[in-house]
Amino acid sequence: MHIPDGYVDLSIAVFCAVLSVAVLSVAARRVGGEVSDARAPLLGVVAAGVFAAQMLNWPIPGGTSAHFVGGAFAAILLGPHLGALCLATVVTIQALVFGDGGLVVLGANVFNMAIVEVYVGYAVYRLLAPYGEFRAAFAAGWLGITAGALTAAVQLGLSSAFEYQLLTTVAIMGVGHLVLGLVEGAITAVVYRYLARARPDLRPDAVSEVAADA
Amino acid sequence: MRTDLLDRTVAGIATRARWFLLAEDVPDRRGFLQAVAPSVKLLGVLALVTVTVVQRDLSTVAALAGVAVALAVLSRVPARTFFGRVTGPPTFALVVVAPQAVLMGGPTLDWVPLSVAGVDYVATFTVRVAACVGFLSVLLLTTRFADLLAALRRLRAPTVAVSLLAITYRYLLLFFAELERMVRARRGRTLADPNLRRTWRDSGNFVGTFLLRSLERGERVQRAARARGGTGTTPARSRDSLGAADAAFGLVVLATVAGVGFA
Structure with missing residues (x-):
């Protein structure tokens, strides 16, 4: 889902970059003033872990394989604001070290993968968690990545540099990721189930449960 | 876990690691x-x-x-x-x-x-x-990535963003190595190709274990940073x-x- 430079109009790339900076600034403030000097290592190390976890190949029927993206998962594990900062770091490293995506379009890629995917994923999880956390994690991964793909489709469809019409890009990327997103949802759910069993204290509602018990 | 997928994962990690080493080598040329x-x-x-x-x-x-x-x-x-x-x-x-x-x-x-x-x-x-x-x-x-970070700092990019990028980069190679070790160990324990359902369950446990290790390492690093009074700004040339x-x-x-x- 990394958009390289040359696909998106400059005006759209700049608009998305400004929007991304604004949202990430708010996220940084919401996690306690600024991300403190002592908290940055946790985020940085977890971002490196999410990046490395994306390397694992997952089998899907038909003999091919898929990769974990982890936007919704990071949101569930770290909370939406830290999750967004974590994924923004991953996307920026991917661009500035490995050349995935581009330079001018970096803000748009951060917006799609670190903001839309993370916040939509988290909202879906919170909405559905009362009906079952495992199912909620699946839906979060599935709909989070689909929402990210849809915003990428809108950016491409509105760009004069990319000749396909908005309806075409939204239909192709939306339907495509609605199907591919099932894999992301399933990965998010199985990893979440393991973590919830191994470290129940990491579940988003763990703190409130402890407080209620006390 | 299917062995061909494990091979593909190891190959992917190796490619990324090679790119890392290359990114540290070519900038040294005149x-x-x-x-x-x-x-x-x-x-x-x-x-x-x-x-x-x-x-x-x-x-x-x-x-x-x-x-x-x-x-x-x-x-x-x-x-x-x-x-x-x-x-x-x-x-x-x-x-x-x-x-x-x-x-x-x-x-x-x-x-x-x-x-x-x-x-x-x-x-x-x-x-x-x-x-x-x-x-x-x-x-x-x-x-070099360190020089790129120094450039971002010089161009007045937010300090916390530069610190996050520096820490992530510093730990990437370590996590690649850890993931590769875990994949090789799993491959060594895998005698036959299990069915798809079993593969997915094993993969979920595998990634969960790996992410837990990442998180726990992050918590240790965070505690160490707090004990030192913060990470401070990494000196840059x-x-x-x-x-x-x-x-x-x-x-x-x-x-x-x-x-x-x-x-």
Whole structure:
């Protein structure tokens, strides 16, 4: 889902970059003033872990394989604001070290993968968690990545540099990721189930449960 | 877990790790862009990519792609490395926009039923993507990541963002090595290919274990940082004065931007 430079109009790339900076600034403030000097290592190390976890190949029927993206998962594990900062770091490293995506379009890629995917994923999880956390994690991964793909489709469809019409890009990327997103949802759910069993204290509602018990 | 998937994972990790080592090796060569201050190089390449993304003329984007190749040659970037990086995204771009050669209206070529405007658009789009990837590649292949971070700091990027990038980069190779060790260990324990359901459950446990280790390492590093009173700003090599190479690169960028403006 990394958009390289040359696909998106400059005006759209700049608009998305400004929007991304604004949202990430708010996220940084919401996690306690600024991300403190002592908290940055946790985020940085977890971002490196999410990046490395994306390397694992997952089998899907038909003999091919898929990769974990982890936007919704990071949101569930770290909370939406830290999750967004974590994924923004991953996307920026991917661009500035490995050349995935581009330079001018970096803000748009951060917006799609670190903001839309993370916040939509988290909202879906919170909405559905009362009906079952495992199912909620699946839906979060599935709909989070689909929402990210849809915003990428809108950016491409509105760009004069990319000749396909908005309806075409939204239909192709939306339907495509609605199907591919099932894999992301399933990965998010199985990893979440393991973590919830191994470290129940990491579940988003763990703190409130402890407080209620006390 | 299926052994072919494990092999693919190990190969993927190795490719990323190789790219890491390469990114630390090529910037040491004596070349044109290696002598340019990272902040000047970052701004210059950003200007070149910005100019490139707004172009809609084939000859102009081809000339810009030529500038990217010339910068790579002058910087002694190995041809195999450069073209290995640059060919992937344009090839994908070509596949994505190729239908426009048929879909766009207007007069067709003499020997094939493809629209003239469509073929021009497909060629322009593909070469534009190639030029952008070329500029980004010469930046990444001639600049150490630590120098890139120092440049961001010098350009007044938020300190916390630069710190996050530095910490993530510092731990990436470690996590690649850890993931590779875990994959090899799992492969050593896998005698037969299990069914899809079992593979998914095992993979979930595997990634969960790996992420838990990452999180616990992060918590340890955070506690250590707190005990030290914070991470502080990592010292970076700084260059106070700009040299001839910086001026020369500035001229190349200005000449390119002006040339494109007149074209």
